[in-house]
Structures are given as structure tokens and as C-alpha cells.
Amino acid sequence: MTRLRVLAALLASAVYAVVPASARASTAYAPDGVLFYPSLAGLLPALGGPHFCSATVVHSAGHDLVITAAHCVFGAGPGTEFVPGFRDGRAPYGVWSVASIHVDPGWQSGQNPTRDVAVLTIAPLNGRQVEDVVGARPLGLPVIGAATTVRGYPMTAGVPSACTSRLTLTAGFPTVACPAGGMTDGVSGGAFVQSGRVVGVIGGLQQGGCTATVNYSSPFGAWTSRLLNRAQAHAAGDLALPGFLANACP
Template sequence: MIRGHRGRDVGRSRRDGVEDALRGCARGGRGLATAGLTGIHLDCGGDVFVRCARWQGGGRFVTVRGVRRIAGLVCGALLGFAVPQSAWAEAPAAHPVETVAGVGAVFYPSAGGVVPRVGGPHFCSAGVVASASRDVIVTAAHCVLGTGALIEFAPLLHDDQLPAGVWAVTSMYVDPAWQRSFDPRHDVAFLRISPRDGKHIGDVVPGLPVGEPRAGDPVTVSGYPLGSGGEPLTCTAPLELTADGSAMHCSGFGDGTSGGPWVQNGRIVGVIGGPEQGGCEPDVEYSTPFGPDVEALLARAEAAGPGDVLPIGFTANRC
């Protein structure tokens, strides 16, 4: 069977499966307009991606899709029903830039800035939050572990340059649902940063406030690919709301970009993470939903009470 958006069973035979997949997409998901289907593309590189591009008004196309791994023979038969690829808007590609305001790379284990300064590898991304204490950053919960000891943050890293220095994490805060079961709807962590040389990280690298996402509006997502030095990747595309959080279609992100902030209308409205640690498909990214739970978590971090001890979540919710 081909499964439609959000795993709905949409067909049993080859022909009926495609037709039902199209109808399933046209019925659509949360936050999408009710305009009809305008295109489908079946990509048979092992997985079949049923893509539906629909007009949402204001000059925006929004795409939803279902995925189902099927045999090459069946795929060949299905292609007879596909509309040419030009019928739907291609996802934009993430591209490197020298820096992204407020965004940096996360290092572990590291102390005293040693690993970033010798060109050691970084493994996740994070963004500075505009907060009263000026001491808070946000990342994905699956990126961090323990109490925060030996985790360091290098904002504005590019190539082998550390223009804003290296900052140590002192405590971390996650939702109890992540602690209990690695709930992907709570894959977000706020980290408190130790002041350095009498300054707070927010004094050196201004952050952005946290907000809630808006479907259809453009969102800019940025993060550092896994590795040493390098530059962040960034991409802007319409934000979609799904049953499990936020989504956007953009190709080129990969390992290491987890925790990278989603910025929309001047606010951080998500981080790469959540379902499938941010997405298993090559051109889709996910985020934990940002809303009242995330605001409450930020308030707890701002209060600077005892932090949480995080379980190892590096493999939680992976593809």
C-alpha cells in the first residue's frame, strides 16, 4: 500500500493506490488551503515520494507527501500515472554562508575552548535566545546529554575562525516528556551559558525571542554540518504545520545541523529535530512544535533553578 500524508492508508492496488494517494494529498493536512491538487511526482530511487503541490494564496506553493518503499517493478508501473516533475515547485537547496546571526556550533566533549580552537569536530547546532538573563541558547534535546558539563558553544564559527569566542554550558532544561520517553514533540533543550570576561553571551551575540510558528509564512532554517570548522548552511521556505510539529521542504541539510534554529518573523519558532531527528527524507526538515510548553521551559531556564540530567538521546527517533 502507498501511505498518504500522516501515514493514512490510501490504496491497495497500484492504480487505486496512486489515485487514492492523490485524493489523500488533496484533502491535505493541517494549515493548508483547500485548493485542489496541482501536481504529483513519483521518484523511484528506492522510496516513492508522492508529492502534491497546492496553491495556498499569496504566491506560495505548499507541498505534502506520503512515502512508501516499494519494488522497482511496481514503481515502474506507477510512473505511468505521474504528472511531469515540472508540475510542482522544486524544494530550494540549503546553501553555505559565512555566518548566521545568533547561530553557532555545539562541541562535546570540550572544556576551556580546547576542541574548537584546535579544529576539532562539532556535532550539533544552536541559537542564542533573547532573554532577560542574556545567558540562554536553544538546541535539540537529542543533541545533548548529562548535566551540560563538557558541552561548549561557538557562535558565528566560520572556517577555523571563532569571532565570538567559545562559551561553556552550565545547566540544561528539557520537558519531562523527553526525559521519560524521548517524545519527539518535546525534542528541544534550553542551555544556560556561563558568562565570560564579565560579559553574557547575549551581550556579545544578540539573540532572538522565542515565538510560535505560522503556517505558510517563510521560515529560515540554519545549522552547521557535522565536521570541523566550515560554515553554516541556511535555507528559506514556507513553513507547514503537521500533526507532530512544523515542517519545511529544503534539500541539503544533514547530520550536525540538528538543533539549528528556525527563524520566522524575527522569532525562533523551532529547531531542527523532533520527528526522525529532523527528517529522513533528503528535502524535508522537521521541528518540535513551539508553543506554551516551550515558553514554560524557557521560563524555567530563565529562573536558573537546578538543571536536568539528560539521558543519552543521540539515537532517539532516528530513521
């Protein structure tokens, strides 16, 4: 995802509606959604601008966690919103506030691309946890050579894009090729899914890739489980540093 597109997302000012429960969209993509900075310190209206990244509800003991790329987030969490099942400018399952951000020390100290993952704690909405409303995907470890579906929401599309191919490695980073393209700015943080499990998120090398046909992820391992466990324990969140400005893509 390019620096200019991220900045454009932060400065745009469109407003999206919330669809009533009776008009909810299909639940096929319910755990997957998008991230917004809705107010930009009060300068923009609610849900201001196009979304800037994708994210997925990940199964947790508290049913309140979302996983995305670390380069997608900054700050402590409040002021960022998650919209699961986002479709055609609508939020069929509501708009959920991020309460805290958890990133790996390797990302926090030097934006190590092998640690480009963030776990977000989501505040309850109307007394319910996000996983109880839209479901979740369990965390897993990637299997090289296995069929992998990568999902994300391009900024310019009202629906998610997805493609499936065999997982490979590029310089140690899990890689999914999408020959038909479609994985453009806005898909960062979207899930790599194998057998229903999140085994990666679009990020890492080149913060996910500089073209619409190749997607990278940081290599999940024991460190991602530790990160999830820290968030599950409701440990103090991190003050995440902006990462998108370090992107090497033009």
C-alpha cells in the same frame, strides 16, 4: 541526524582556532552557532572533533540562554561548549561553556519527539553574557504557511546552511522543505526563524529528518515558554539522558 555521525563527532580530534577580535567574521549569523563536546572526559583536546549540533542564542532576562534540540545534549551541561558565529573552523566570538541543561519532562521521561527541545544556560565569558556579545533571537510560536528560514551548520561545511520556504505540517510537526538540500548531519538544533523569532529547532519527527531536503521541528507552544522561563529563573538544571541513540534514521 544519524547515530553513526553523532558518534563520529564525539570521537574525532581536530582542533579549531579562535580568531582575534580584529578579524571577526560578519555578524549576520552571530546568534547562531554550534555545539562541541571539547574534552570527552579529558580524552580529547579542546574543541575536539567536528561539531555535533547547531544552536541559537535566544533572548532571555539574563542574556545567557541558548536553544537547541534535546536529542543533541546529554548530561548536566559542563563539558559542552557553544561557539556562536562559527565559520571556517574558527570561533570569532569565543568559546562559551554550557553551565546547565533544561529539557521538558516529556522528553526526559520518554524522549517524546514533540518535546525535542533543550534550553542551555551559558556561563559568562570574560565577564560578559553571550547575548550581549552576539545578540539573540526572541522565542515565538510558528505560523503555518508563513515564510520560514531554517538555519544549521553541517558537519562537513565551514559555513552555515540556510533555506527559506513556507512552513507546513507533517503529522503535526512543523516542516520546512529545502529542495536544494544541504541540511545534512550537524544541523540538528538549528533554528526555524519567522520574522526574526525562533519558532522551532531542527528535531522532533525523525530527530529533524532523515534526508537533506526536509527539516522537522517539535511543535512549539506554551510548553516551550515554560521551559524558557524555568531556565530564566535559573532553576536547577536536568541530567539529560542521551537521545540520539533512539534515532530511527539508518
